[in-house]
Amino acid sequence: MIRTPLRPLARILNAREKGENPDAIEAENRARRHAEIQDGARRRAEGRLVVMAACFVIAFGTVGVRMGMLAASQPTEPVSAVTGTDIISQRADITDRKGRILATNLLTHALYAHPQQMIDPIRAADGLARIFPDLDRDKLRADFTGERKFLWIRKRLSPEQMQAVHDIGEPGLLFGPREMRLYPNGHLASHILGGSGFGQEGVASAEVLGVAGVEKAFDGWLRDPARDGAPLQLSIDLTAQQAMEEVLASGMKVMNAKGATAVLLEVQTGEIVxxxxxxxxxxxxxxxxxxxxxxxxxxxxxxxVQGQYELGSTFKIFPVAQALDLQLINPNSGINTTSPMQIGKYRIRDFHSYGRELSATDVIVKSSNVGTVRIAQILGVERQRDFLQDLGLFEPTPIEMVEAPTGRPLVPSRWPAVTAATVSFGHGLAASPLHLAAAYATIANDGKRVTPTLVHGRARPEGEQVMSPRAAKMAVSMLRQVVTRGTARQAEVPGYEIAGKTGTADKPRPGGGYYDNKVVATFASVFPASAPKYVLVVTLDEPSVGRMGGESRTAGATAVPVAAEMVRRLAPLVGLAPVTGDKLPTIEPRREARVEPGPAGGLQRVASN
Structure with missing residues (x-):
């Protein structure tokens, strides 16, 4: 900027020559300079005012736009940003074999408090106590007026409860989104599903973890993000499950039982329906x-799965089937049933006297303890024990439930002669009804080992051949005759060819010995007998039913009628149509063999025509 002198020399000299006052020139230049300075200051002030006006317009415009956006959006609670590992809350659904939902997720909210942000903590505590009667009003007041900065109130809220908390109008009460596990069918299949609970929690989300059943067994699978939410498809049929529970609950009530359980198993796949x-x-x-x-x-x-019961006479088919497989007997072989029989200091007797001899088939049909022990003695302790182990009766079932390892059978540590005898008719070895169902499925599956599973459609290796198909068919034929003319006549359902075996076992006392008036009644069945597709096991704990002016606890009077009604309800639901006519395979009679005591108390086989 070029500054003009206040007293320019040329003009001063010229003014002196003309006799003018040189000071007027200085005053003129000073006035012009002041005017220029004022003009510059005014322009700068005007510029600042324009900038400030623009800033005010932008600021108020931003606030106005934001207010409009908030007015048009859904109200949400503010959440604080936290650092750390993200909580994985998404959990895959669980469905039945037909894709129907058994377990899914539901969006809900949790309630927490920031006491230091509260306007009226006493009023807030009183309001919460009215909404949630289980909360302690005095404790809430103490927490809200104390030094706590954070407090969980409820982990899950219903929409009605959430609205009621909103109506309190307390800014210190906040809501955190939650994904909770929902079982839409309530009690249905509850033991299979197990349940779930919250693990790691934050105000913005919570981790859902399985606590029992398949929820716990497949916890990692259900929470795996790589599976993109694909559901876990179980083998059970929701309709069949509901029918089973209805019939079982009714039977438990009619038979005055303390508890009850039932298993329906596919023979060829081992899938639990x-x-x-x-x-x-x-x-x-x-x-x-x-x-x-x-x-x-x-x-x-x-x-x-967890119940360990002595399953009584349902075990009798095992030594008989093994003896048939080893060709030590055939269905018509005569078995010495003279009762009682002596083993050391112990006596074993039958419920009824069956005379000196029964055929091997009638040993099963009439449920002879003595006859079964005779056959077990032919087998010997080692072979008997190995066969039961091959049937899976010594280890927990590999079913996909966290409870499975707790269902380990109670197996005798020693197998003297008397133990081998009692185990042959279902005493001295305790197993679960699921163990029994798998063992019967192995016999029904032409002797191939069946492993139970709760997962539908999974490829599984073929089971080992535990016994020959011919012996397995003979065993099923014997079980069929138990229903047609034996202890399970009430199990006959026209069109379904039920084969099975009853078992009534005295309950052991916790301190040793057995109760005189408490039993576990079981009926293990296979149907249809001519081409087995399903195994059904029904067990009642401490049943008792009035009969002929007295009281009966036998499986034939308690578990069998319940199983028969269950077949009537379940068979059509699983697509099994009734058939007419007897399609059981014809078993060619072999040369009859009679079993008698041998020298020195042993046994020997005596063949006869």
């Missing part, structure tokens, strides 16, 4: 386990 245990529970509100007393008194106890 339905499995129930009563009493049961609602997995949406899973009860706490019992800390004292008998575990089976708890509704979360799974009798089908």
């Amino acid at each position: 339905a499995m129930a245990s009563l009493p049961d529970f609602d997995p949406n509100d899973r009860p706490r386990p019992l800390l004292t007393g008998d575990p089976s008194d708890s509704p979360i106890f799974n009798r089908a």
Whole structure:
């Protein structure tokens, strides 16, 4: 900027020559300079005002736009940003074999508090106590007026409860989104599903973890993001499961039983179509386990998997089937049934006297303890034990449930002669009803080992051949005759060719010995006998039913009628149409053999025509 002098020399000299006052020139230049300075200051002030006006317009415009956006959006609670590992809350659905939902997810909210942000903590505590009667009003007041900065109030809220908390109008009460596990069918298949609960939690999400059943067994699978939410498809049929539970609950009530369980198993695949245990529970509100007393008194106890019962005469088919497989006997072989029989200091007798001899088939049909022991003695302890082990009766079932390892059978550590005898007719070895179902399925599957599973459509290796197909068919034929003319006549359902065996076992006392008036009644069945497709096992704990002016606890009077009604309901639901006519394979009679005591108390086979 070029500055003009206040007293330019040329003009001063010129003014002096003309006799003018040189100071006027300086005053003129000074006035012009001041005017230029004022003009510059005014322009700068005007520029600043324009900039400030623009800033105000932008600021108020931004606030106005934001207010409009908030007015048009859904109200949400602010959440604080936290650092750390993200919580994986998404969990895959569980469905039945037809894709129907058994377990899914539901969006809900949790309620938490920031006491230091509260305007009226006493009013907030009183309002929450009215909405949630289970909360302690005094404790809430103490927490809200104390030094706590964060407090969980409820982990899950219903929409009605959430609205009621909103109406309190307290800014210190906040909501956190939650994905909770929902079991839309309530009690149905509760022991199979198990239940779930919250693991790691934050105000923005919570981790859902399985706590029992398949929810726990497949916890990692259900939470795996790589599976993109693909559902876990179980083998059970929801309709069949509901029918089974209805019939079982009704039968348990009619038979005055303490508990009941049932298993329906596909013979060829080992897939469990339905499995129930009563009493049961609602997995949406899973009860706490019992800390004292008998575990089976708890509704979360799974009798089908965890129950260890002496299953009585249902075991009798095992030594007979093994003897048929080894060709030590045939269905018509005469078996010495003279009762009682002596083993050391112990006597074994039959419920009824069957005379000196029964055929091997009639040993099963009439359920002779003595005849079964005679056959087991032909086998010998080692072979008997190996066969039971091959049937899977010594180890927990590999079913996909976290409870499976707890269902390990109670197997005798020693096998003297008397133990081998009692095990042959179902005493001295305790196993679960699921073990029994798998063993019967192995016989029904032409002797190929069947492993139970709860997963539908999974490729599985073929089971080992435990016994010959011919011997397996003979065993099924014997079981069929138990229904047509034996202890399970009430199990006959026209068109379904039911084959099975009853078992009534005295319940052991906790301190040793057996109860005089408490039993476990079981009926293990296969149908249709001519081409086995399903195995059904029904077990009642401490049943008792009035009969002929007295009281009966036998499986034939308690478990069998329940199983028959179950077949009537379940068979059509699984697509099994009734057939007419007897399609059982014809077993050619072999040369009859009679079993008699041998020298020195041993046994020998005596052939006869």
